Amino acid sequence: MSTERHVTTKEAPPPDSGEGIVHEYDGILEADNHLPRWWLMTLYGAIAFSALYWLGYEAFKALPSPREAYAIEQAKAAAAEAVKLKAMGAASDENLVAMAKNAAAASEGKEVFTKNCVSCHAANGGGGIGPNLTDGAWLHGGKPMQVYATIKDGYVKGGMPAWGALIGEERVRLAAAYVISIKGTNVPGGKAPQGAPEL
Ligand code: HEC
Known part of the structure; x- marks a missing residue:
């Protein structure tokens, strides 16, 4: 079962030029592509926002709740x-x-x-x-x-x-x-x- 599959994977063109490949297992190529900057910024932005939100609304109760x-x-x-x-x-x-x-x-x-x-x-x-x-x-x-x-x-x-x-x-x-x-x-x-x- 798996034999057939890895053959296909090998035959298929690699996901990128091959430079990013860091891992190969059983014919499966694993690349370590960098996450796009915009994606990371969204993530970090959300983390920073949640921290400020929590401080403002929960920890210090400095900001009024919508109610x-x-x-x-x-x-x-x-x-x-x-x-x-x-x-x-x-x-x-x-x-x-x-x-x-x-x-x-x-x-x-x-x-x-x-x-x-x-x-x-x-x-x-x-x-x-x-x-x-x-x-x-x-x-x-x-x-x-x-x-x-x-x-x-x-x-x-x-x-x-x-x-x-x-x-x-x-x-x-x-x-x-x-x-x-x-x-x-x-x-x-x-x-x-x-x-x-x-x-
Ligand atoms: C010294 C006691 C006293 C104080 C203080 C007082 N009242 Fe009276 N009030 C009465 C009495 C006794 C009556 C009933 C008068 C009567 O029998 O004609 C009355 C009647 C009323 C009535 C009419 C009730 C009805 O059945 O028609 C209103 C309204 C009223 N008072 C409001 C007030 C307000 C508002 C205040 C404060 C600003 C106040 N009163 C302070 C003793 C007082």
């Missing part, structure tokens, strides 16, 4: 949008809802809420001295502009301070956006509903 990069982009876009929303003229149902949906504005609103409102409405908005802001029931209305007006002008006799004069209109707007963003989430352990359901 992180996406989150960073999203946050930047939301922040830019939040600046625009805050600069919009008078508060309206539309721009309050837009703010509530904007991650950056809602998180600024959460800060305002944490600083000023949690003593009476609880950290999660579930209520305490003041009503639960996460249920569907409202003493003074749950529409965006109603929530905004309640926060701005308060119901001082009922125990809700008028925040407009205390923290300024912009922060009232942010707090209203935050309340709108948690409304209807019905946090566990919240205070029993007070008032009427939002129409």
